[in-house]
Amino acid sequence: MAASLQSAAGFFVGSRPAEWSPLEEEVTALYDQHRGPLLRYLGSLRVSAADGEEIVQEVFLALFRHLRQNKSRANLRGWIFAVAHNLALKNRAARLRHAEVDAPGEYRDPGPDPEQLAAGNQRQARLLAVVRALPEQDRCCLSLRAEGFRYREIAQIVGISLGSVANALERSLSRLSRACPEGAERT
Amino acid sequence: MRERNPHLPNADLIRLADGECGPAESAQARAHLESCWKCRSRLQELESAIHDFMQAAPELPELPSPDPARAVFRARLSQLAAEAPPPRWNAFWRGVPALAAAAVAIATILITFGGTVNADGPKPRTSLTPGETRPVSLAEVCAVPEPDPEQDNETARQIPVEMQRQVFAAYGMDPAQAGAYEVDYLITPELGGAHTVRNLWPQPYSARWNARVKDRLEHRLHQLVCQGKVNLATAQHDIAKDWIGAYRKYVTPSSPR
Numbered sequence: 001m002a003a004s005l006q007s008a009a010g011f012f013v014g015s016r017p018a019e020w021s022p023l024e025e026e027v028t029a030l031y032d033q034h035r036g037p038l039l040r041y042l043g044s045l046r047v048s049a050a051d052g053e054e055i056v057q058e059v060f061l062a063l064f065r066h067l068r069q070n071k072s073r074a075n076l077r078g079w080i081f082a083v084a085h086n087l088a089l090k091n092r093a094a095r096l097r098h099a100e101v102d103a104p105g106e107y108r109d110p111g112p113d114p115e116q117l118a119a120g121n122q123r124q125a126r127l128l129a130v131v132r133a134l135p136e137q138d139r140c141c142l143s144l145r146a147e148g149f150r151y152r153e154i155a156q157i158v159g160i161s162l163g164s165v166a167n168a169l170e171r172s173l174s175r176l177s178r179a180c181p182e183g184a185e186r187t
Numbered sequence: 188m189r190e191r192n193p194h195l196p197n198a199d200l201i202r203l204a205d206g207e208c209g210p211a212e213s214a215q216a217r218a219h220l221e222s223c224w225k226c227r228s229r230l231q232e233l234e235s236a237i238h239d240f241m242q243a244a245p246e247l248p249e250l251p252s253p254d255p256a257r258a259v260f261r262a263r264l265s266q267l268a269a270e271a272p273p274p275r276w277n278a279f280w281r282g283v284p285a286l287a288a289a290a291v292a293i294a295t296i297l298i299t300f301g302g303t304v305n306a307d308g309p310k311p312r313t314s315l316t317p318g319e320t321r322p323v324s325l326a327e328v329c330a331v332p333e334p335d336p337e338q339d340n341e342t343a344r345q346i347p348v349e350m351q352r353q354v355f356a357a358y359g360m361d362p363a364q365a366g367a368y369e370v371d372y373l374i375t376p377e378l379g380g381a382h383t384v385r386n387l388w389p390q391p392y393s394a395r396w397n398a399r400v401k402d403r404l405e406h407r408l409h410q411l412v413c414q415g416k417v418n419l420a421t422a423q424h425d426i427a428k429d430w431i432g433a434y435r436k437y438v439t440p441s442s443p444r
Contacts, residue, residue, distance in 0.1 A: 173240075
């Protein structure tokens with residue numbers, strides 16, 4: 001994927017306009033601001049890093065089209081995450097459909113990182129294992145809450161009810177606190 | 188006492204801490220918390236789970252360097268910005284009055300093929316073959332080498348006999364006629380076309396607008412899409428809706444000889 005991104009970049013050399021329109025600048029600023037959080041969120045949806053990068057690009061190209069048509073600017077951050085969420089589900093559906101043919105290796109769960117275990121940070125490793133084992137919807141809600149979204153926004157992004165968001169967060173945090181009780185030694 | 192002021196379930200504690208309770212509910216919950224160490228201790232445990240998660244979360248994926256991706260993004264964005272918003276095409280087709288060209292193309296098709304554009308003609312029936320796509324990214328499409336129109340690539344995308352049979356059956360064609368037709372993708376897989384019956388149609392070998400001509404269109408569209416001059420969805424739409432019109436639009440306005 002990295003190679004194809006490089007070669008795609010090659011196509012465009014020479015066709016760059018002299019200056020950027022204000023809308024391009026705005027969308028690029030939003031890209032810079034949200035790329036990291038989006039990649040993190042896509043990671044929680046088990047999208048590979050390369051696919052995540054591609055999805056992030058698609059999201060902001062879609063945002064450009066959206067804004068160019070003078071559509072709603074209300075809660076752009078929520079819009080961005082909602083589009084990323086949908087693209088991630090699509091991406092995974094496509095991967096699953098072609099799984100036997102082209103990418104059987106894409107799905108492996110890395111499991112606890114051996115280096116992390118070796119480094120002695122067992123508490124963190126255990127916690128990450130619990131996060132990985134969460135039902136996907138719960139993990140999505142937890143990640144989005146960690147990104148600072150309110151319940152209503154999370155409900156819209158994931159496409160579930162407000163009550164389901166509260167329940168998902170309750171399940172996730174209860175599990176985390178059970179798996180890593182406070183009294184347990186840190187590091 | 189307990190009846191009126193029961194312990195708070197975890198979900199309520201979290202909602203309270205997250206500021207997701209209404210004023211009345213939140214006042215009541217806070218009053219309970221003040222009086223109940225048990226609930227406060229549980230809230231503390233939940234807060235500490237949040238703390239632990241936030242400590243660990245940034246390390247979930249290792250973010251690759253932003254620079255190459257950002258450069259690609261800016262290039263793609265500038266390509267997109269250069270394209271006029273749909274349905275206008277003036278950025279790329281500068282100098283070509285698009286509507287007039289489309290009108291001419293349609294008129295030409297009607298005049299030239301008035302008698303042959305029918306069930307067995309060189310265009311698929313929309314109801315049977317609307318054209319279907321599979322979800323695919325631009326990078327994936329462009330990672331595949333362009334279909335070469337000069338090479339016979341039919342063997343590379345053999346369609347299973349059973350699917351071919353379904354297509355002929357759907358079109359109500361006598362299997363005896365089948366030899367004069369090739370079952371072909373409407374939206375070519377190289378442009379993200381799906382491997383489904385609804386993306387397949389019987390294309391006559393003998394027609395002037397034959398599979399070879401369509402291959403040229405597919406080659407051209409793949410180029411334009413990967414150069415960022417035509418957006419993938421537009422290419423898929425145009426070839427599905429009217430591939431002959433698309434040929435005139437993207438390859439050449441003149442008819443193949």
